[in-house]
Amino acid sequence: MLAVHFGAGNIGRGFIGLLLNQANYHTTFVDVNAATVEEINKKQQYNVVLAAEESETVTVKNVSAINSIADPDKVIEAIREADLITTAVGPNILAIISELIAKGLSERAKTNKKPLNLIACENMVGGSDLLKEKVYSHITEAEHNAFDELYGFPNAAVDRIVPNQVNEDPLEVSVEPYFEWVVEEPAFKGEVPAINSVTYVEDLKPYIERKLFTVNTGHAVPAYIGRQMGYKTINEAMHDEKVQEIIKGALAESGEAVIQTYDFDRAEHQEYIDKIIGRFMNPYISDDVTRVARGPIRKLGANDRLIRPASVYMEVTGGKEPTYLAKTIAAALNYKFDEDKEAVELQQIIADNGIVKTLEKVSGLAADHPLTGVILREVEGLE
Ligand SMILES: NC(=O)c1ccc[n+]([C@@H]2O[C@H](COP(=O)([O-])OP(=O)(O)OC[C@H]3O[C@@H](n4cnc5c(N)ncnc54)[C@H](O)[C@@H]3O)[C@@H](O)[C@H]2O)c1
Ligand SMILES: O=P(O)(O)OC[C@@H](O)[C@@H](O)[C@H](O)[C@H](O)CO
Known part of the structure; x- marks a missing residue:
């Protein structure tokens, strides 16, 4: 299973990347930070430290990364093959990433009729709705029906405190042990992903x-x-x-x-x-x-x-x-x-x-x- 995750920052690596790894996904991070992308591709793994009295370190493997500024075509290719797309870039960045996502989804629709879901994991009400609105602003009227049929945009709430990192290892992330990831089930297209740690609910509001x-x-x-x-x-x-x-x-x-x-x-x-x-x-x-x-x-x-x-x-x-x-x-x-x-x-x-x-x-x-x-x-x- 392939997940494409936009934003290899604190919550991307310390929360979404970790949970996707535990659910047996290979995660391809997409980011604009060249140093982070290079480091992920070099090490192909990173550590998440659960910060508590008895701290625990979990190694996240099966990861790679793409620099969306240098290699936008690789992002489009990854979207064509993806089983899930997630984001944790910040609410204001959703508009910026939407054009490349729209291109990827348009290309995908030409050959791959498998449904795909895109979950925005941002601190806002209606994050995936906003992503959908922005993605749709980049497609033609003629593409709307295919997109409506194939692509789901379930809203989500994510909770885990992940501070800015000051570790020697630039990929290591120290996080609080607590987490909650709640996703709106009715908005999914096709199968709901089998991610144990996600709570699926009827109404996210x-x-x-x-x-x-x-x-x-x-x-x-x-x-x-x-x-x-x-x-x-x-x-x-x-x-x-x-x-x-x-x-x-x-x-x-x-x-x-x-x-x-x-x-x-x-x-x-x-x-x-x-x-x-x-x-x-x-x-x-x-x-x-x-x-x-x-x-x-x-x-x-x-x-x-x-x-x-x-x-x-x-x-x-x-x-x-x-x-x-x-x-x-x-x-x-x-x-x-x-x-x-x-x-x-x-x-x-x-x-x-x-x-x-x-x-x-x-x-x-x-x-x-x-x-x-x-x-x-x-x-x-x-x-
Ligand atoms: N850190 C937390 O405790 C926490 C908890 C819950 C939710 N969130 C939410 O998660 C989101 C991300 O927060 P964060 O703390 O991880 O921020 P962050 O700054 O650590 O990470 C954001 C990442 O997005 C990348 N990015 C910026 N522009 C991009 C673009 N155009 N394309 C691809 N990547 C791009 C940045 O380079 C960075 O790696 C926010 O919406 C935040 O509210 C954060
Ligand atoms: O990410 P912001 O900027 O919306 O808010 C800052 C923090 O309150 C936030 O990141 C929390 O740490 C997080 O939402 C905990 O789940």
Whole structure:
């Protein structure tokens, strides 16, 4: 079985590549990082270290890689033969890889009538839907029917904390032991892949929103509040009492939003929250606040981890103010890091437009939306 995986980065190697290997796939990574591609082809294996008191090292074998800038034709060839395609490149990169994927799928459709599924493993609601939309923007009207028949785009939720790596071996990845990979079953074309560690569900929406609005909402607190307080790592920030108060408050607010939207059991949701807070305190991984805070424009988007749970909280509680989420949003608006393109761009947007217009542009919040006023108060509190 051949899997073609776009993005040989942290989650690509430390999570998807590992699970595909355990399910007996040969994984061909596609990446733009020439050094990573070369190293994978040289070693044809890499280690994943499960970071815990009793750490365990697993060797992932049966891997190769293609540089999509230097060898796009090889990517097309790999797509023609693939049994599964996955991605972990970042939500904003899906549009960029979609053209080459469309070319590969068009070529494949000429000779190979076997169905194929493409699973985007990104932190967003509807990642595979977005990939499909972008791929379809590169094909002709005449190809639509064949694509509809042959290619499935099941949405997915992936959860495993994989920090930026600082290992001597450039391919080794240190990951937290916990993981969850949930995929939408009805969207598959042909057979559902036999990957033991995947949980197949009928409707992904509750799973991805629960994950994004708990794990990632929670993570944003030590990232943005922690950065504001001068902390370097998530673990350091998590030991601060103020951060602990805000994360508990923010997760109670986002919890209310998802519990009321999906009728989740309150006690079970609280257990889920407590477990996540424990994961952020794992002393065996070192995760920089700047990794978790990366891309603040994306993270302040209308459907992402901060604005969406805050506005749903207001809706389901009849207008109660999401104070702790608003504090985190204010810290995200205040996030400064010169090496992060989006952070620099965000500060420029704020300097040019002020907070209210920025919230309109970046977060889709109207000036008279009740959440805008709550955020504004927290921003003013920072000044
Ligand atoms: N790291 C985590 O803890 C984690 C957990 C769950 C989900 N995710 C999600 O997984 C995705 C990837 O995150 P990551 O942490 O692995 O990031 P990363 O930066 O470590 O990896 C991204 C990889 O994509 C490659 N890439 C960039 N542009 C490309 C292109 N045009 N074609 C092919 N490859 C390209 C990069 O070179 C890099 O190797 C994101 O959507 C993220 O939200 C990350
Ligand atoms: O990957 P991002 O930038 O969407 O979010 C940063 C972190 O919160 C994220 O990578 C988590 O570590 C991950 O989602 C855990 O499953």
